[in-house]
Amino acid sequence: MDLNRTIQNLLKDRGRWGKVLSSPVSYRIVEGALALAKKSFPWQAIYQMSRFALHQTGRAYTGKVPVVWSSAFFPVEIAWGLQLCPFSPEVAAAFITGMGFGPEALSMGEEAGYSRDLCSFHRCIAGAARAGHLPRPAALLASTHLCDGAPLLFQNMAEIYGAPCFTLDVPYTASREAEVYVAEQLERLWHDLAEATGRRPNRASLEEALRHSNGFRKNMIRANELRCRVPSPISGNDMLAFIYLFFIGQGSREAAEISACLAEEIEEKIVGGRWGGAEKYRLLWLHLKPYYSNEVMSFIEQAGGVLAYEEFNHIYWPPLDPGEPFLSLARKVLAHFDYKPVEERIRVIRELAEKYRVDGIVHFSHHGCRQSTGGSLFLKEALQEAGWPVLLLDGDCLDGRNEAAGGMLTRLQAFFEILEERKEGCLI
Amino acid sequence: MLGWVCTYTPEEIFATLGLESYRLYGDDRGEYAKADLEYLPVNFCPLGRACLNEGMANPSLTGVVLAASCHALVHLASAFRYSGERRGKEFFVHLLDLPRTPDGNDAAVRAFASSLRAMAGRLSSFYGAAWDDGAFSEALRAHQRVRRLLRELYRLRRERPEDFRAAGLLEVVRAAGRAKKDEFHPILDGIVKALKGNKNGESRVDGSPAAALLAGLRRRGSPGGPRLLVAGSPLPFAYLDLIEELGGNIAGDDLCQGYRYCLPEVKEGPDPFISLAGGYLERVPCPRMLAGKERFSYLLSLARETGARGVIYHALKFCDASLYEYPLLRERFAEAGIPVLYLETEYRDVGLEQARTRIQAYLELLGEQAGD
Numbered sequence A: 001m002d003l004n005r006t007i008q009n010l011l012k013d014r015g016r017w018g019k020v021l022s023s024p025v026s027y028r029i030v031e032g033a034l035a036l037a038k039k040s041f042p043w044q045a046i047y048q049m050s051r052f053a054l055h056q057t058g059r060a061y062t063g064k065v066p067v068v069w070s071s072a073f074f075p076v077e078i079a080w081g082l083q084l085c086p087f088s089p090e091v092a093a094a095f096i097t098g099m100g101f102g103p104e105a106l107s108m109g110e111e112a113g114y115s116r117d118l119c120s121f122h123r124c125i126a127g128a129a130r131a132g133h134l135p136r137p138a139a140l141l142a143s144t145h146l147c148d149g150a151p152l153l154f155q156n157m158a159e160i161y162g163a164p165c166f167t168l169d170v171p172y173t174a175s176r177e178a179e180v181y182v183a184e185q186l187e188r189l190w191h192d193l194a195e196a197t198g199r200r201p202n203r204a205s206l207e208e209a210l211r212h213s214n215g216f217r218k219n220m221i222r223a224n225e226l227r228c229r230v231p232s233p234i235s236g237n238d239m240l241a242f243i244y245l246f247f248i249g250q251g252s253r254e255a256a257e258i259s260a261c262l263a264e265e266i267e268e269k270i271v272g273g274r275w276g277g278a279e280k281y282r283l284l285w286l287h288l289k290p291y292y293s294n295e296v297m298s299f300i301e302q303a304g305g306v307l308a309y310e311e312f313n314h315i316y317w318p319p320l321d322p323g324e325p326f327l328s329l330a331r332k333v334l335a336h337f338d339y340k341p342v343e344e345r346i347r348v349i350r351e352l353a354e355k356y357r358v359d360g361i362v363h364f365s366h367h368g369c370r371q372s373t374g375g376s377l378f379l380k381e382a383l384q385e386a387g388w389p390v391l392l393l394d395g396d397c398l399d400g401r402n403e404a405a406g407g408m409l410t411r412l413q414a415f416f417e418i419l420e421e422r423k424e425g426c427l428i
Numbered sequence B: 001m002l003g004w005v006c007t008y009t010p011e012e013i014f015a016t017l018g019l020e021s022y023r024l025y026g027d028d029r030g031e032y033a034k035a036d037l038e039y040l041p042v043n044f045c046p047l048g049r050a051c052l053n054e055g056m057a058n059p060s061l062t063g064v065v066l067a068a069s070c071h072a073l074v075h076l077a078s079a080f081r082y083s084g085e086r087r088g089k090e091f092f093v094h095l096l097d098l099p100r101t102p103d104g105n106d107a108a109v110r111a112f113a114s115s116l117r118a119m120a121g122r123l124s125s126f127y128g129a130a131w132d133d134g135a136f137s138e139a140l141r142a143h144q145r146v147r148r149l150l151r152e153l154y155r156l157r158r159e160r161p162e163d164f165r166a167a168g169l170l171e172v173v174r175a176a177g178r179a180k181k182d183e184f185h186p187i188l189d190g191i192v193k194a195l196k197g198n199k200n201g202e203s204r205v206d207g208s209p210a211a212a213l214l215a216g217l218r219r220r221g222s223p224g225g226p227r228l229l230v231a232g233s234p235l236p237f238a239y240l241d242l243i244e245e246l247g248g249n250i251a252g253d254d255l256c257q258g259y260r261y262c263l264p265e266v267k268e269g270p271d272p273f274i275s276l277a278g279g280y281l282e283r284v285p286c287p288r289m290l291a292g293k294e295r296f297s298y299l300l301s302l303a304r305e306t307g308a309r310g311v312i313y314h315a316l317k318f319c320d321a322s323l324y325e326y327p328l329l330r331e332r333f334a335e336a337g338i339p340v341l342y343l344e345t346e347y348r349d350v351g352l353e354q355a356r357t358r359i360q361a362y363l364e365l366l367g368e369q370a371g372d
C-alpha cells in the first residue's frame, strides 16, 4: 500500500481523527509505510524530511512536549532553543488539503465567520481548529511581517484555545533602531514563552539553535548555487516541499542535516552526470502553488517547463551570530525583501531571474494574499520592462472549489506560446 | 497639500510645519474614477483604490503620508509613487511605520515617536519647512479643541440619537479631517451651540459653511427603532441613511472615519514626538493593533453606554483587519446577548436593496427580543 493511501485510510473516518492523531500506533504505521516507500522518493532529503515531519507531528499530537504554533515567518529558532515542539498550522492546512479534506475544513472556517476573501490557509486552519483537528497549543507565536492575516488569526486562535499569543511587531523600515526594537521584543518573548511553557531559558541551547539555523542557511545556499546549472538538476516542484523546513525547521538539528543531504545529493547528481533532460522553458516561480491538485505542476512539466528557482527558497538573510541571538534574529526578520517597498522585491527577483537564466516569470497570485498579490501589477510591469515575460496566474493555494478547472492551464499554455515565440525570434 | 488616510497619522506634525493637509476618503474621483485598475489588483482594499483615484484627481496634492498599517496602504504608497512618476511630478510619498500595541508597552511608544521624528525630518527637507516648538504647542491645542467639540457632538448624539443623522455626523468629522483646525473650530463651535439650542450658536451658523453641515445632521427617517452601534471598516454613507430610514437609531460608532478620529488626547510634554506617539497609541486600539481583548471590552462597554441593542458590523471587502476581527466579535457580542448584523461592501452604494431586506429583518429581530 502506498504512503498516501496509508495516511488516507487512517484518516478516512473524520469522527476518529482525534483518536488516530493522538495515538502513537498511527505514527508507527505511517513510519512503516514511509520506510517501505523510501526508494520511491526522488530525493532522500525529501524522505528524511517526511520522517522529520512525521516525528514532529507525532510529538505535537501525542502531547509529550509543549506545542507552540508558529506563523510562517516567525523566527522559530526561539522555540527550538527552548526545546519546544513548533507546529506550523499553515503547513498543516496544506497537508489537510493535499489529503483531500480541504473543502470541508474551508467550509467550517467560513461557517465560523471567516470570509471567502481571506487567505484560504487561514480559513482552513480556523475550520480545522473548530473541528478539533489541530494540536492544542501551549502558546502561539506570530510575527507581523509579511502577512497581515497571520497575527490576526493567531490572536483569535489564542482566545479559542485559551493560550497566550506572543506577537513580534516588526517595523516596516529596517534601521538600527528597528533592530533594537525587534531584538528587545525577542528577548522578552523568549523569557515569557519559557515561563508560559514551563521551560528554563537557557542561552547555550538558544545558541545551539542558531548554529543549526546557520547550518541550514549554508546548506540551502549551496543547494541554490548548484541549481544555477542548466538544465536544472532538481525540479522546483520538489524544492517547494522544503518550505516545511523554512517554516518550522530553522533552528533544529534535523533541518541542518536534511539540507546538507539535499545539497550533497544535488552535487552527486551533477558530478555523476546523472542529470539533464529536455528543458524548454525555465521559470522563476513566485509565491506558492496549488496544493489541492497536482494538475498545474504536472501541466508545466509535461509542457517542458521547469521551475528553475522559487522565490520561497531564496536565502536573503545574513548568517546569525550565536553570541548575539536576539539582535541577529532581528536582523534576519528585518532583512526580508518582501517586507519592503515593492521596488526591493523587484530588485531581488530581477537578480534571481538573471542568475537562474530563466525564460519567464510566473507569479502565482494566491487570492487572499494582500502582500504578494497586492504588489503584483507593479512587479509585472517592472519585470516586463526589464525584458522578462511575466504571467500573473490567478488562483488559490488551497481552495479549488471555484477554480474554473482549465482556466489556469489555458493561461499557462498561452504563456508558453509567448515564450516559444520569443525563442524562435532569438534564433532568427 | 498633503494627503493622508489612516487615523494614526498625527496631523499636528503637518500643521506645525505649516503644511496644509487633507484626509483622503476616496471620493471626488472625477476622470480618475478607474485609474486604480492600472496599479492595484481587483482583490485589493476598495478604500485604498478609491483614495488613489481621489489623490490623482486632485491637482493640488503634492504628496501623501501613508501609515504602514496594512498591506493595502503599503502598496498604495507604491501606487502613488508610480503614478506620480508617470505624471512627471515630484511627488512626496512617505510610509509611516506604525507599531502594533498588543501589550500597550513603552517600547511601542518610543518606536512610533522615532518614526514620527523621521517623517517630520523628511517633510522638512522636502517642503523646506522648519520645525518650531511654539508652533507645535499651538497646533496641539487647536487639534485638541476640535476633537473635544467633536466628542461633545457625539455626546449629544448619544443622548438623542433619534434627532441625528449618522452620516451627517461623519460628514462633520470628515470636514474636520480636511480643514485647518483653527479655522474649523468656530464653525464646529457654532454647530454645537446651535444643537444645544443656544441662539448665539444658531446665528453664527446662519448662512455660514456650518449651515450645510448642520442641515446634514438633521435626521430624516422614522426614529421608532432600537439603538444601534456601528463598527468595522469605513462604510458608504448611504448604508447609514438606509439603517435610519428603516427605523434604526445609531447611537454610537467605532469607525476610524468617525468616533476614533475624535479620541486622541495628546498631552504636551518635553518631547513633542513622544507626546504625539503616546496620545495616538494610547487611544482605543483599532482592529489592526492586535489588541483584541482590549477592543472587545471597550466595544461592549460602548454598547452599554450608548444603550445599543444591536451592532452593525461593516467589513470592506479584502480588509483583513475587519474580516479577521468579525468571527470573534460576533461570538463575544452573542455571549453578551447582543446580535451582530454583518454587512460587506466595496465602499460603494451598490447592494442597498439586498441590504434593505437584511437590515429590516434584523431590526425586527431586535424588536422581538425586546418584546416590542
Ligand code: SF4
Binding pocket: B005, B006, B007, B008, B067, B069, B070, B256, B286, B287, B288, B321
Ligand atoms: S482600521 Fe486602523 S490601521 Fe486601518 S486605516 Fe483605520 S485606523 Fe488605520
Ligand code: SF4
Binding pocket: B045, B046, B047, B048, B069, B070, B071, B072, B073, B233, B234, B288, B316, B318, B319, B320, B321, B322
Ligand atoms: S480598510 Fe482595511 S485594508 Fe483598507 S486601508 Fe483600512 S485597514 Fe487597510
